[in-house]
Amino acid sequence: xxxxxxxxxxxxxRALGSLEKYIxxxxxxxxxxDLLYLRISQLNGCAYCVDLxxxxxxxxxxxxxxxxxxxxxxxxxxxxxxxxxxxxxxxxGTLLPGGEGVSDAVWAEAAAHYxxxxxxxxxxxxxxxxxMNRLGVxxxxxxxx
Numbered sequence: 001x002x003x004x005x006x007x008x009x010x011x012x013x014r015a016l017g018s019l020e021k022y023i024x025x026x027x028x029x030x031x032x033x034d035l036l037y038l039r040i041s042q043l044n045g046c047a048y049c050v051d052l053x054x055x056x057x058x059x060x061x062x063x064x065x066x067x068x069x070x071x072x073x074x075x076x077x078x079x080x081x082x083x084x085x086x087x088x089x090x091x092x093g094t095l096l097p098g099g100e101g102v103s104d105a106v107w108a109e110a111a112a113h114y115x116x117x118x119x120x121x122x123x124x125x126x127x128x129x130x131x132m133n134r135l136g137v138x139x140x141x142x143x144x145x
Contacts, residue, residue, distance in 0.1 A: 002139045012135075019128050026121035031060055032083055036090045036122075037129045039070050043094050044133035051143035082113035086122055093126040 005012050023033060034056045041049035057067045069076035073087050089110045092102040111119060135141075 001141055005135060005139065016128065016131060019124060023121055023125050023128060026118065026124075028118055028121045028125065031057065031062060031066075032086055033125055034060065034062075035066070035070055035079075035083060036086055036125050038067070039073065039087055040090050040094050040126065040129040041133055042071055043091065044130065044137060046133040046136040046141075048136045048141035048143050049129070049133055085109045085113045089122055090126050090129075093123070094130055 024030070034053050038050060038053040038057065041053055054067050058064075063078070065076070066078045069078050070087070073079055073084065079087065085106075088106045089102060092106050097103075110122060114122060
């Protein structure tokens, strides 16, 4: 680890912790949140977060195939239409394809499954994990063997 932000700049984690409390109390299912966290972490190459959120999904009682399959969620039959819409939004919100951001089609599909309050929570979830991944990757956090 390059820098221990928890001790050097604890307000960073306190601020992100406040956002996490909002997300967890938003009404989004915990499994959806952690599936998004896992997929975003895979896309960002954050080994620490991939390990952490895989374990979180297992603690929720998720089937191994849903945990492992999230890397290929489009081809896997293990996700609900709402989860698929959220995963598509998370991918486009993370990768920002073509420099244009989230497509209208992906947004419309998410909006078909989630009311405005939960769409706001999905956007916050995507932003939260991207921020956490940046902290993890920049600081070279890695899971403990």
